[in-house]
Amino acid sequence: MIPTITAFERSPDGGRGLARDMHVRWALEEVGQPYDVRLVSFDAMKQPAHVAISPFGNIPTYEEGDLALFESGAIVLHIAVRHPGLMPEDANAQARAIAWMFAAFSTMEQPILDRTTAVILERDAPWRDQRLPLVDDRIRKRLAELSRHLGDRDWLEGAFSAGDLVMVGVLRRLQRSGLLTEFPNLAAYVARGEARPAFKRAFEAQLAVAIAASSG
Amino acid sequence: MIPTITAFERSPDGGRGLARDMHVRWALEEVGQPYDVRLVSFDAMKQPAHVAISPFGNIPTYEEGDLALFESGAIVLHIAVRHPGLMPEDANAQARAIAWMFAAFSTMEQPILDRTTAVILERDAPWRDQRLPLVDDRIRKRLAELSRHLGDRDWLEGAFSAGDLVMVGVLRRLQRSGLLTEFPNLAAYVARGEARPAFKRAFEAQLAVAIAASSG
Incomplete structure (x- = not known):
């Protein structure tokens, strides 16, 4: 079907x-x-x-x-x-891949969507220029944590999984922000995802x- | 174990x-x-x-x-x-319950956490009083959509599930905001969750x- x-x-x-x-x-x-x-x-x-x-x-x-x-x-x-x-065979590894999916849509995307709000919905607000650096610092904190975890690995845990797929998808929202380039291993991680056929x-x-x- | x-x-x-x-x-x-x-x-x-x-x-x-x-x-x-x-037996109903879990932590919690940021982290920011109503309106939009779906049902889809558990948990963050009381069926839904032994x-x-x- x-x-x-x-x-x-x-x-x-x-x-x-x-x-x-x-x-x-x-x-x-x-x-x-x-x-x-x-x-x-x-x-x-x-x-x-x-x-x-x-x-x-x-x-x-x-x-x-x-x-x-x-x-x-x-x-x-x-x-x-x-x-x-898109899922490891081992049950524990599957549970970890699912944890990364929730992490992508909850922990990581939350401040990133806050940035979209700041840049688009609150574009003309008088506080835009003062507030945006605060939002960016909250994103940097999460990026630094993710970068530390990833280290020099290709993917978050072993082979490419649905956790990587959604995490790369969420990080792609930052492409025009310049924030990803502050974390070269994350920029390379996103590029690795985008290079997949x-x-x-x-x-x-x-x-x-x-x-x-x-x-x- | x-x-x-x-x-x-x-x-x-x-x-x-x-x-x-x-x-x-x-x-x-x-x-x-x-x-x-x-x-x-x-x-x-x-x-x-x-x-x-x-x-x-x-x-x-x-x-x-x-x-x-x-x-x-x-x-x-x-x-x-x-x-x-915590999960319906039918496979399709299980998939829907999982959809509500992602909806709770992604679609619903995102503006609610933005409110926590506004009220706590940006408590002393000069834009606090002007910006908070904008954040509240974004939450109201999601609450109105959830309220429309729930209607006069007890739970989101059939029997109580993990989807209800996390949705009630996320909505509880709004208790002091006053926003929940604008949607009586959602306030009753949260109360129903809190009444469970x-x-x-x-x-x-x-x-x-x-x-x-x-x-x-």
């Missing part, structure tokens, strides 16, 4: 692969699972048909037979435990949507 | 059950699994022995034989899939630590 995911009809990032469907596309490409995409407009995301699947009106969703899922972390985990390629296929697929939208 | 979790030696919340060990204590109580607790000081949390288990220097951790886990979401999930009581046992256990610390 071919699952169907949803993605922005017009992604606010213009095809930089920062919308959360990118996590799911990448996971599906890593495990070799074909998928269909249904594009949704900002208006349609708030309508009952979409909200019935995704209570917070977000993309991506994932539909497969009777299953309708939301939250990119849960969707990636669903894919990772049902296909070889599955990442490239997923990136091209979401970019094609953005190009079609901008010429439409 | 009795697992060991870590918790704050002196929780910053003074025993209100808002530190993340509360999620794990509650989950263990729901499934009837006894556990040991190792208390850690703020200093010890940053030392190599703790960081080896918890790369971001946080509590709680969870140790059971060869397994050493971090991130409360991952720990609750680990408990929930290994014991009856397992919640009460977990709450008393963490409170006992705070009382011992304050009299120590």
Whole structure:
């Protein structure tokens, strides 16, 4: 059965692969699972048909037979435990990979999304220039901790896993901030993720949507 | 085997059950699994022995034989899939419960933690009074979406699950904000969670630590 995911009809990032469907596309490409995409407009995301699947009106969703899922972390985990390629075989190592997934979306992404708020939603606020360095320091603290853990390893724990996939995806939000370059091993880690053939296929697929939208 | 979790030696919340060990204590109580607790000081949390288990220097951790886990979401999930009581039996319903876990720690908690930052870390910032209403409105948006989904149901999807456990735990951070009372069905949902005997046992256990610390 071919699952169907949803993605922005017009992604606010213009095809930089920062919308959360990118996590799911990448996971599906890593495990070799074909998928269909249904594009949704900002208006349609708030309508009952979409909200019935995704209570917070977000993309991506994932539909497969009777299953309708939301939250990119849960969707990636669903894919990772049902296909070889994204989870270690050892049960304890699997639990650690899942811990990294929660760490990416909770501990690491929280201050990074705060930065997005500061830069976009509070762009014109009088406190923007004074507050942004505080937000950046909170991100630096987490990056330093992650950098220390990673050291000179290729991936967070042993082989590439769903934990790396979502962590790289979350760190990519920092590309224009300059913060990643302060931690060369993390910059190299993200580059390693982006160099994976599955990442490239997923990136091209979401970019094609953005190009079609901008010429439409 | 009795697992060991870590918790704050002196929780910053003074025993209100808002530190993340509360999620794990509650989950263990729901499934009837006894556990040991190792208390850690703020200093010890940053030392190599703790960081080896918890790369971001946080509590709680969870140790059971060869397994050493971090991130409360991952720990609750680990408990929930290994014991009856916190996960529906149907595979699709399980995937939905896990989606609610990611929703709690990602979509819902992100603006709530931003509020904690605004109220505590940026308490004396000149923008505090102007910015807080913006943060509150972002939380209200998510609460309204959650309230619409919950409607007059007792729990998010069918029976009480790990998704409810962590969602109630995250919403409890709003108790002093006044925001929850704007959504009576959510306030009742949190109260329903807090009325569970397992919640009460977990709450008393963490409170006992705070009382011992304050009299120590």
